[in-house]
Amino acid sequence: MERMAPTVDRGRCNDCGRCVPVCPAGVLRMTPEGLRTVSAGCLACGHCVAVCPREALAIPGLDFAREFETVPMNPRWVPHGKTDPDTVLALMASRRSCRNFLDRPVSGAVIRDLIRAATLAPSGTNSQGWTFTVLPDRAAVLAFGQRCLAFFERLVRLSDQVWIREGLRLLGRPELADFHRDYAATVREGIDRFRRQGEDLLFWGAPAAIAIGSLPGATTPREDALLAAQNLLLAAHAVGLGTCLIGFAVEALRHDRSLVRALGCRDGERIHAVIAVGWPGPAERYRRFPGRFRPPIRTRRARDVTAS
Ligand SMILES: Cc1cc2nc3c(=O)[nH]c(=O)nc-3n(C[C@H](O)[C@H](O)[C@H](O)COP(=O)(O)O)c2cc1C
Incomplete structure (x- = not known):
């Protein structure tokens, strides 16, 4: 899949920086000149687009608006x-x-x-x-x-x-x-x-x-x-x-x-x-949930992890 970096609409972006901590790849950075993107490493996850309150970011090709055909979904x-x-x-x-x-x-x-x-x-x-x-x-x-x-x-x-x-x-x-x-x-x-x-x-x-x-x-x-x-x-x-x-x-x-x-x-x-x-x-x-067996669950504290 062809991936592109997010684009920033400078007219909308107010450099609030909310997109920076949700980007898993560190593609977005706040600089003294404001928000900047570097394309390398963008996963096209769309977190930046989803978090932006001003709809200033976009990732070309991401299908945000497509709705379900047979059921409503907001x-x-x-x-x-x-x-x-x-x-x-x-x-x-x-x-x-x-x-x-x-x-x-x-x-x-x-x-x-x-x-x-x-x-x-x-x-x-x-x-x-x-x-x-x-x-x-x-x-x-x-x-x-x-x-x-x-x-x-x-x-x-x-x-x-x-x-x-x-x-x-x-x-x-x-x-x-x-x-x-x-x-x-x-x-x-x-x-x-x-x-x-x-x-x-x-x-x-x-x-x-x-x-x-x-x-x-x-x-x-x-x-x-x-x-x-x-x-x-x-x-x-x-x-x-x-x-x-x-x-x-x-x-x-x-x-x-x-x-x-x-x-x-x-x-x-x-x-x-x-x-x-x-x-x-x-x-x-069916009338009820049939139940499940209890799975093994273990908890390992830091000392257990470091000791083994
Ligand atoms: C990886 C996987 C493969 C399965 N293959 C079959 C299958 O070939 N035929 C079948 O009738 N059920 C199959 N099942 C369904 C399981 O038997 C079923 O999930 C399990 O008995 C628990 O019942 P539930 O799905 O109603 O909770 C499969 C389930 C999984 C997770």
Whole structure:
């Protein structure tokens, strides 16, 4: 992405300096002559633009005003502590992986809004090096799902060969043996049920899917894609859509480049998340938050850190 330094409208800027401490790259400086920019290192994060009370700063190419197509959004800033935590936490707690979708299409405008929400996520050095590939209807999801299933059929057959999986393990490549132990039976059953009854245990009958990938050169590609994915899941829940991350599809894409090409990805592009999207069916009516296990949390004081 072509990046440019912020431009300062000298007629508007009153050299208040508020933009200086929020610039992560030290691109803006107060000098005896007033505010000055040096272009090197600008991340195009837009903090300077967002903090300026006089709209004196701009970053060419940054899409500030674009609104959502299907839902209202006031592009104001919500100050720290000035939102309703109950709503935010309830949204996070209420999102569930959806495995029962209605046979009802999701419009392109809704999908574009979900992607827009996804791109509100942070990204390493603000690289925004993510890509979104949309499977817009059931036929596309099914076609891609069938190619994933064909991959897993080959994998199951391969992992059934004791000498191959054990040979690989002896060579320090235990992945095939691990797959055989942990997943082969479930995958075989899934393939069987799809072939015999047309049951879709991969995409759960979803009428659309979105793959989130990264362009070559992104600083933290996987993290960026997964953070964008979480935004998308929450936004989807808020607008009434169900979602499910499909790790099996990501795994297939990781091992079979022809699947990556089937998604139209360019050389060096990688897919980190595949998300089934659709309107939730009547089975998806939950009554309460199911809870989570307590995670290990440790606190390390300065003396602990320095002593070890
Ligand atoms: C990286 C990742 C991959 C996942 N892959 C699948 C998948 O292939 N199929 C599926 O049905 N669910 C998948 N899930 C959904 C999890 O099973 C689900 O998040 C978990 O059971 C907790 O349920 P919840 O999402 O409703 O809170 C995946 C979740 C994550 C985070």
